[in-house]
Amino acid sequence: MYSKIVSLRFPATFVNEPISANLIRKFDLTFNILKATIYPRKEGLVVMELSGRRKNFQRGIRYLQSVGIKVESVGEDVKRDEDKCFQCGACTAVCPTGALSIRRPEMEVIFDKSKCSACEMCVMACPAHAMEVKFDRTLLD
Ligand code: SF4
Numbered sequence: 001m002y003s004k005i006v007s008l009r010f011p012a013t014f015v016n017e018p019i020s021a022n023l024i025r026k027f028d029l030t031f032n033i034l035k036a037t038i039y040p041r042k043e044g045l046v047v048m049e050l051s052g053r054r055k056n057f058q059r060g061i062r063y064l065q066s067v068g069i070k071v072e073s074v075g076e077d078v079k080r081d082e083d084k085c086f087q088c089g090a091c092t093a094v095c096p097t098g099a100l101s102i103r104r105p106e107m108e109v110i111f112d113k114s115k116c117s118a119c120e121m122c123v124m125a126c127p128a129h130a131m132e133v134k135f136d137r138t139l140l141d
């Protein structure tokens, strides 16, 4: 089983395509929507965890791209300012996916973008304001 958290950006001109049904029926994929901001007749953003066999996953991504959806790894929208981070570890207590964790015995706080769901819990927990989740919101205005 292969699983990855991805962001889907829908163009304003997106035609009504049954993508949920197709991901399930044609590619045998399951998904869990973590965040959705869709405005009628404007660009939209959906963050989801997409799971299935690796080959089907890749075919499903190609299908989404073929209907005009931009697909990215969501971790690319989350950044840690290494100059501000002082390795306190507070963020690891709230991160629900294990993207932030402590490597022992060094006690170094590791950020694994590939596990990040962009939930923004760490943004609120970080005393140094080192974590930033920045979707390209200009797309949504
Ligand atoms: S946004 Fe922060 S708390 Fe949420 S999954 Fe990503 S690293 Fe973890």
Ligand code: SF4
Residues within 6 Å of the ligand: 080, 084, 085, 086, 087, 088, 089, 090, 091, 092, 109, 125, 126, 127, 128, 129, 130, 131
């Ligand atoms: S809470 Fe902030 S300062 Fe502390 S380890 Fe996490 S990112 Fe670094």
